[in-house]
Amino acid sequence: MAARAYALRNKLPYTTAYHTRFPEYVHARVRLPLSVTYRFLRWFHGRAEAVMVPTEVVRRDLLAYGFAPGKVVLWSRGVDLDIFKPGAAMVHNRHKPIFLCVGRVAVEKNIEAFLRLDLPGTKWVAGDGPALDSLKAKFPDVHFTGVLSQTELATLYNAADVFVFPSRTDTFGLVLLEALACGCPVAAYPVTGPVDVIGDSPAGALDEDLRTAALRALKIDRGVARAHAERFSWEACTRQFLANLHPFEDGRRAGAVGDAAA
Numbered sequence: 001m002a003a004r005a006y007a008l009r010n011k012l013p014y015t016t017a018y019h020t021r022f023p024e025y026v027h028a029r030v031r032l033p034l035s036v037t038y039r040f041l042r043w044f045h046g047r048a049e050a051v052m053v054p055t056e057v058v059r060r061d062l063l064a065y066g067f068a069p070g071k072v073v074l075w076s077r078g079v080d081l082d083i084f085k086p087g088a089a090m091v092h093n094r095h096k097p098i099f100l101c102v103g104r105v106a107v108e109k110n111i112e113a114f115l116r117l118d119l120p121g122t123k124w125v126a127g128d129g130p131a132l133d134s135l136k137a138k139f140p141d142v143h144f145t146g147v148l149s150q151t152e153l154a155t156l157y158n159a160a161d162v163f164v165f166p167s168r169t170d171t172f173g174l175v176l177l178e179a180l181a182c183g184c185p186v187a188a189y190p191v192t193g194p195v196d197v198i199g200d201s202p203a204g205a206l207d208e209d210l211r212t213a214a215l216r217a218l219k220i221d222r223g224v225a226r227a228h229a230e231r232f233s234w235e236a237c238t239r240q241f242l243a244n245l246h247p248f249e250d251g252r253r254a255g256a257v258g259d260a261a262a
Contacts, residue, residue: 053073059074077232079229112135117214157184
């Protein structure tokens, strides 16, 4: 809010990014009507030269809620292919296959839908959040790892046989890319996020029956998953971001802002 006010006060062009479904998350928690939150977002983003969104589906959603068509542009996501890559797997004594879910343990992530599935082997959940304690109590057979570093996460993805993504509200899902980059196939619902990351690629299995998707993903070659993730490099993501920026009208104004930042 402060940066927006500064830019408007000094007549500086600026861009914004929309990469989380705030209206849907607020609605899931306190039942505030979507129209109220989207009205606020239209006001907040309305003066930006461009609003960057992670997927075409999210772009269409914002247009449907009254955002200006010419201002909503794509800015895809990237993954660090040097950290998340096929390699050492976390040592464990759990029964295989391993079905893994990584992310914030909260109601909007729909993790319970994954934990209720009748699947062979073992279910793992990595992450923390307000629903963690209740899920631990409800599903004592599930292995909860807590929060892990990026390096530890990479070994977790390499130990898992399938990455299960039960969320129906994510705009993209960076953890999908992390898992794929380590060669771990994805199972998910055919919704925004998984559809944009997986699409028609054989690197994952999308199905309204999440159990069916998880079992089908077991048959996917890990090399196929890694090859798909390589399309989402940080370099490609950065080039797209830079192309969406808007230049200052003159060097004097840009220099003044640089001096203020310094």
